[in-house]
Amino acid sequence: MPDGAAKPGKMKDKYRQRQTEIFDAAAAVFAKKGYHGASTSDIAAELGVAQSSLYYYFKSKDEALEKVCLHSIKGYVERLQAIVANNLPADVKIRDAIHNHIEPVNYIPDYFLTFVGELRYLPNNRRQKLNNMIAEYNALFEQILADGVTDGFFIKGLDCHSTMLMLIAQCNTVPFWFGKFEHYSMDQLANMLADNFLLGALPRANKLNSILGEPP
Amino acid sequence: MPDGAAKPGKMKDKYRQRQTEIFDAAAAVFAKKGYHGASTSDIAAELGVAQSSLYYYFKSKDEALEKVCLHSIKGYVERLQAIVANNLPADVKIRDAIHNHIEPVNYIPDYFLTFVGELRYLPNNRRQKLNNMIAEYNALFEQILADGVTDGFFIKGLDCHSTMLMLIAQCNTVPFWFGKFEHYSMDQLANMLADNFLLGALPRANKLNSILGEPP
DNA sequence: AATATTTTCAATAGATCTATCGAAAAATAA
DNA sequence: TTATTTTTCGATAGATCTATTGAAAATATT
Structure with a gap:
């Protein structure tokens, strides 16, 4: 259930903190390779996790870009x-x-x-x-x-x-x-x-x- | 035989002229969608030809980018x-x-x-x-x-x-x-x-x- | 008109990429 | 410890995308 908002305080904070690490990695890869040149596998590699794990923190590459830009x-x-x-x-x-x-x-x-x-x-x-x-x-x-x-x-x-x-x-x-x-x-x-x-x-x-x- | 240099004068000119049109289209698509966001199909569509036809004028997308930058x-x-x-x-x-x-x-x-x-x-x-x-x-x-x-x-x-x-x-x-x-x-x-x-x-x-x- | 050359095309192999799913692993709570 | 919840993972469907190949169409030459 990948929904930070539905979790109680402590869990939610932990989720948000990890999510920040995910977006940091996304930003790094987007900056280096460009949005279209960057694959979700690249982002996962930056973090040392499986590509599919990212989708627990965002639901599309588009959304990741939006969040990075907003931040x-x-x-x-x-x-x-x-x-x-x-x-x-x-x-x-x-x-x-x-x-x-x-x-x-x-x-x-x-x-x-x-x-x-x-x-x-x-x-x-x-x-x-x-x-x-x-x-x-x-x-x-x-x-x-x-x-x-x-x-x-x-x-x-x-x-x-x-x-x-x-x-x-x-x-x-x-x-x-x-x-x-x-x-x-x-x-x-x-x-x-x-x-x-x-x-x-x-x-x-x-x-x-x-x-x-x-x-x- | 996609080799402009091997053709005699008139043919060569015609080849080069068409090649210019190809690179113009590539430049337009690269400028609009970015290099990685642009597909060879996009370039072909811009020209109204088949995707594979492009490879008669360049031998890779990389080369197309290089030629566009050089020009x-x-x-x-x-x-x-x-x-x-x-x-x-x-x-x-x-x-x-x-x-x-x-x-x-x-x-x-x-x-x-x-x-x-x-x-x-x-x-x-x-x-x-x-x-x-x-x-x-x-x-x-x-x-x-x-x-x-x-x-x-x-x-x-x-x-x-x-x-x-x-x-x-x-x-x-x-x-x-x-x-x-x-x-x-x-x-x-x-x-x-x-x-x-x-x-x-x-x-x-x-x-x-x-x-x-x-x-x- | 017949032949040769240039140009375009359809089909496709092979690679890669996004997103999903259910199960495994890890962390937390009871 | 056992049960519950959170997090990660492997496998994969389905959709690209690049580049090649051999044949067809178009054009030029004889």
Whole structure:
């Protein structure tokens, strides 16, 4: 009877704990081989159990992917809400938001990678909750930019929507290039992204030789 | 006898032309469903032919992926070499490099997406040539940044290697968020990325409230 | 038109993958 | 210890998917 909810307290906890180990293994294999490249046998091998044993903890590979994705963005919205609510200058808020976004790469890298790379393979009937959370998250992120423009912290005419999408996409690439140099901490990488977004690579005195892009 | 090279001129051309159609279809299916999510039947369906017919034009799915990836970066190095050789200020070079990198998203989007997302699934025995080209490309890109620092166009202490990786990763995300708003042309997006990299989002007079990241 | 070559196809072997089922093993409770 | 419940396992059905093969269809050549 594979139903954690039907068990009394202690059994339920044990079941949930084991289930977490199962999903950790699934996340690791999804991150490494991709959702379609990963077989349930691969996940079982990661744990050293029989392939069929997994189905005591999830009832389909789809469901495993859904759970991994859900766990990967748990807390994201709440933490960003707190950042938005803070009474701080917009550039600080954006820096905090970038840190908030990248931080999980440190302690749940496989979940992060699976979310970024494999969410697209999650069937439609399992996407709704995730889509709602993503929409809410994006709106909060954009809000920070919009407030910053209103307050005069960011340049006038900044396209907040596109910029939000671009910034989030940039954050999502971090785990891919992070692996290539260990001498940066994740925090330093987050600051590097933030500095680049806020200041750019030109010394502040220089004039541009190339033409600035105009909003359409 | 599925060997384009053994055929005389006219036949050979016809064979190559059809082969291109096959790879176009493969690229489209790889881009949409991912390498492992895409079956040879999917590719055949895209073309309206039998699954087995494909094997007249490639001898394994692996090979198809390799050919798609190779085609996707054809010309990249040469174009970047030309940009590096130009006698122009570094900021213009970087802008050109970004344009060069993003431009193929316009006319071979499926090849671009396959390269960015599915190259990791290419088996090791087919990676060498691609890895060499990528290394050469990255070195050229980094060269532009290093020259810019030497010339005083970019801020002193810029970590050219990390910045190169970050910038390229940023360019590679373009096709993913581009789809979300059609009112930008690919050129405008490239300029947006370049502006952001060069100038940042803060008005040039402002001081930062947050702390600048220090190189390690 | 008759022949030769190129291209496509149907059939299929062999491998792998997901999910199910009932039994065995392990853990817990009585 | 014995009985009960939870967890794991082996076996397997059924559905893929890749790649091969020899024949048919289409095209080109003589």
